[in-house]
Amino acid sequence: MLAFILRRVFQSIVVLLIVGFVAFSMFTFVGDPIDNMLGQERTQADIARLRAQLGLDQPFFVQYWNFLGNALQGNFGLSYRQGRPVADILAERAPATIELAAVSAFFAMVLGIGLGVFTAIRRDGFASNAIMTLSLIGVSLPTFLIGILLIYVFAVELGWLPSFGRGEVVDLGWWTTGFLTASGLKALILPAITLGLYQMTLIMRLVRSEMLEVLRQDYIRFARARGLKERAVNFRHALKNTLVPVITVTGLQLGAIIAFAIITETVFQWPGVGLLFINAIQFVDIPVMAAYLMLISVMFVSINLIVDLLYFAIDPRLRVGKGGGH
Amino acid sequence: MNLTRHALLATTALGLLAGAAQAQTLRWAAAGDALTLDPHAQNEGPTHTMNHQIYEPLLLRNTAGDLEGALATDWQVSEEDPNVWIFTLRDGVTFHGGQEFDAEDVIFSIERAQSPNSGMKELLGSIVEVRAGEGNTVEFVTDGPNPILPANLTNLFIMDQGWAEENDATEVQDYAAGEQTYAAANTNGTGPFQLSSREADVRTVLEVFPDYWGMDEFPMAIERVEFTPIQNAATRVAALLSGEVDFVQDVPVQDLERVQGSDGLEVITAPQNRTIFFGMNVGADDIENDDVDGENPFSKVEVRQAMNMALNRDAIQRVVMRGQSDPTGIIIPPFVQGWTEELNAPPEGDMDAARQLLEEGGYPDGFSVQLDCPNDRYINDEAICQAVVGMMSQIGINVNLNAMPKAQFFPLIENGTTDFYLLGWGVPTFDSEYVFNFLVHTKDDSIGTWNATGYSNPELDSQIESLSSMTDLDARDQEIADIWATVQEETIYLPLHNQVLNWGIADGFETEVQPEDQPKVKYFETTGS
Secondary structure, X not given: OHHHHHHHHHHHHHHHHHHHHHHHXXXXXXXXXXXXXXXXXXXXXXXXXXXXXXXXXXOHHHHHHHHHHHHHOOOOOEOOOOOOEHHHHHXXXXXXXXXXXXXXXXXXXXXXXXXXXXXXXXXXXXXXXXXXXXXXXHXXXXXXXXXXXXXXXXXXXXXXXXXXXXXXXXXXXXXXXXXXXXXXXXXXXHHHHHHHHHHHHHHHHHHHHHHHHHHOOHXXXXXXHOOOOHHHHHHHHHHHHHHXXXXXXXXXXXXXXXXXXXXXXXXXXXXXXXXXXXXXXHHOOHHHHHHHHXXXXXXXXXXXXXXXXXXXHXXXXXXXXXXOOO | OHHHHHHHHHHHXXXXXXXXXXXXXXXXXXXXXXXXXXXXXXXXXXXXXHHHHHOOEOEEEOOOOOEEEOOEEEEEEOOOOOOEEEEEEOOXXXXXOOOEOOHHHHHHHHHHHOOOOOOOHHHHOOEEEEEEOOOOEEEEEEOOOOOOHHHHHOOOEOOOHHHHHXXXXXXXXXXXXXXXXXXXXXXXXXXOEEEEEEEOOOEEEEEEOOOOOOOOOOOOOOOEEEEEEOOOHHHHHHHHHOOOOOEEOOOOHHHHHHHXXXXXXXXEEEEEEEEEEEEEOOOOOOOOOOOOOOOOHHHOXXXXXXXXXXXXXXXXXXXXXXXXXXXXXXXXXXXXXXXXXXXHOOOOOOHHHHHHHHHHOOOOOOEEEEEEEEOOOOOOHHHHHHHHHHHHXXXXXXXXXXXXXXXHHHHHHHHOOOOEEEEEEOOOOOEHHHHHHHHHOOOOOOOOOOOOOOOOOHHHHHHHHHHOOOOOHHHHHHHHHHHHHHHHHHOOEEEEEEEEEEEEEEOOEEOOOOOOOOOOHHHOEEOOO
């Protein structure tokens, strides 16, 4: 077990280095921050001076090496756009994204698993057919369109929910939360649905097909033959065995929720790290982009690790080989 | 139109009465946030707009675009010395922190804005010394007579010296050096509003400053301002339509009718101080991305004139801009000193005449070239470029469109590595000299920095340089007219149109559109309160 974890941690570090390298080499193509940082009255001399000051005149490998050295000490530099330490800005923005992602993930899991089980058990019912048809919309419509549609219906036409922002937030010192105010909770609804809809339908369809698969197995028939209650058969025997692939996918989807919150955050002007990243791209704010990409890759790597560990916990067969990963 | 307006007023009258108690809060949304609150760190529109509510310059551009005294009540060139401007300071002005405003603050602020980290220093390049004068005056000494100095000071905000010293904010915020400055997040101005809270890119709240000197001079109808940047245009309009914000800058042209047609909302419009035009690399011997070897078609004035004729400005205004632009024949908007009706008229011309010119230029069969175009900077920029591709093909010029984000586009201008490009330009000084300095003068390290055409005319250069010290304003105007005549004749640029500003505003609030897109809340009026 320990050897397994150590090996995975080592792999993770290699992955991070590669991500950092690829991301950093992409920055040479995203444009030049200098023009955004200086007003239109800037002279060629100003440009040269600022470029030297920022180290942008250095060769690529020197820039990457400096970035790595600083990043290892937890220093991601200063945002070109805001002139403040990137670490502070990320810490300030993270709560908004994490709260949004958590609510979306919760919504996606509860509804996804619930509806998946329902449509599997009532395979040919009218309701489950309707749900399956509707779920196609969730999979096929792009996120920004769903967001704009929801804004149009619930904010502009009905006026029930806010179209943008996080509402009032309560500042707990190291964390700002929207969970404690009415306007904060209201502001969460539309973005959370927008962000979670795709994941919800995905989980639902996955649970349904896995469940149908399991329900066909012999041990379910035996359970039924033994006269166990339908409820016990469905939930104790069938659902538990459905969950292994669901956990894998859900874990990865949680990463995707945080990473792809970018679009939802832009549509709803949600002040999280996704919106920060979009701003950074437009401004060519390299320190923010680099830190964000590293953060996201750390997150994906850790989620993968946790998923692997959960396999151990759920599926006894994996434990037999004494730490053989896959 | 009028009928619907009245019906609309009647139906919303009740709502307005109910909302009157809240009417003093202005909820304001725009596409971008101020980059910093340090008034001298950045020379950028949204940053200045925010700072204009909190800080004040000596003089500013009011909603009509005219110069108006803010912290100065009077300004004139010294009778004894033409190199000195004398500003008479306003009495009885205090900073938000209670400090008295005086000449020392002006001197301190100008010197601070001249320091190397400042984004404002280029506007102050001619100033050699700022000193206290007789009585309550400040004298600006320039390195020669500078007739348009006041126009360079309209976004130059005055800080309190004592406050800056106490809080270690005497240095302008520097991105690269690493220290966070106090002044980037805290303010102490003399302006009508003081900062109540700020979360960058999320929300900035301002409260009225009760001791503001202009309480009785301006409407001052707003007590509280909640500013929220909303990047996504559809969301910004939705927030206005749903009543979550009262005032929106930059309403997209495709949503104007929707906003105008909504109960309780109005679109107010005015010409913007920004002209859109095309530039060509006229200076190079050969250009990169064309199909003509060893020569540069743009170096022929006939070719440039032919292209100028082939631009169908009316079609672009009608189809691409949905009427929201002002076609032009010169690269300055009407309020800029030097503009005339005649210069503004686009060339009369038809496709036959244009083809004829192209033939005279030596390209009867045309040529092909690449057009570099930003796609996130000006209103409908990429769509404009697409339309121009079609127009040029009618006279045989085959244009390949290369559209890209501004972050990649502007380095092409900076390095002069583009053959044919679209650019927009605003004139903060409202004077032609500014345009000549940046767009017409031969490019070198400190002047002509936005002239990516490679055009160089030493005679024109010396005419441009002479402008900065001409104190006889009539002679200066004549010189400006002469320079424009050459620029137009040589067709260095192909002017397209002036942009139009569209602000969306809820009933109950009134203001005029400021041509620099800098709303100043002290001029806002409210009705029904």
